[in-house]
Amino acid sequence: MSKKSVVSEAQEIQLAIELIQLGARLQLLETEVSLSRERLLKLYKELKGVSPPKGMLPFSTDWFLTWQPNIHSSLFINIHKFLIEHAGATGIHAVMKAYKLYLEQMPPEPGEEPLLSLTRAWTLVRFFQSDMLGLTSCEECKGKFVVNALDLNQGYRCGLCHMPSRAGKTRKARDAAALQAA
Numbered sequence: 001m002s003k004k005s006v007v008s009e010a011q012e013i014q015l016a017i018e019l020i021q022l023g024a025r026l027q028l029l030e031t032e033v034s035l036s037r038e039r040l041l042k043l044y045k046e047l048k049g050v051s052p053p054k055g056m057l058p059f060s061t062d063w064f065l066t067w068q069p070n071i072h073s074s075l076f077i078n079i080h081k082f083l084i085e086h087a088g089a090t091g092i093h094a095v096m097k098a099y100k101l102y103l104e105q106m107p108p109e110p111g112e113e114p115l116l117s118l119t120r121a122w123t124l125v126r127f128f129q130s131d132m133l134g135l136t137s138c139e140e141c142k143g144k145f146v147v148n149a150l151d152l153n154q155g156y157r158c159g160l161c162h163m164p165s166r167a168g169k170t171r172k173a174r175d176a177a178a179l180q181a182a
Contacts (some may be wrong), residue, residue, distance in 0.1 A: 017043065019118070020043065020047050020048065028118070063120070064127070067159045070158075079101045083098050092122075094125075124146070138157055
């Protein structure tokens with residue numbers, strides 16, 4: 001084995017470890033890391049103590065367009081776009097850096113998962129690369145938000161400027177209000 005392949009394999013293992021720690025699913029790992037499936041499974045089990053979750057990756061753009069996921073997705077994709085255009089970040093490294101910055105701005109509650117997982121963030125970037133999703137400016141706040149690239153988006157108003165009537169009326173919010181009233 002040449003010295004170059006050893007360094008390359010060590011870099012691939014380090015990349016896989018970072019991705020797993022950020023919550024990557026096995027399908028993402030297989031796409032972005034050149035290690036064998038068996039090696040990735042072993043690494044995942046070693047780091048997480050459990051087998052990776054099974055099931056399909058997100059394949060619809062719809063999730064990214066609903067109220068709260070749209071706000072989180074828009075924040076992430078704007079960070080990602082900035083890193084690509086101004087910091088020279090590329091590929092999976094741009095996704096990882098953008099995701100870490102997203103988590104700094106939107107940390108999950110203790111014991112909770114982030115609303116936007118790394119796998120969804122990675123899928124979002126792929127939807128942008130295939131021109132299924134795009135960004136458009138909100139007519140009121142001028143922020144840039146994720147939209148369906150095939151929709152007519154003139155006069156767009158974001159979910160922050162034009163909140164849906166049920167926004168924030170989750171069971172968790174209701175329970176918190178009940179605790180404060182008690």
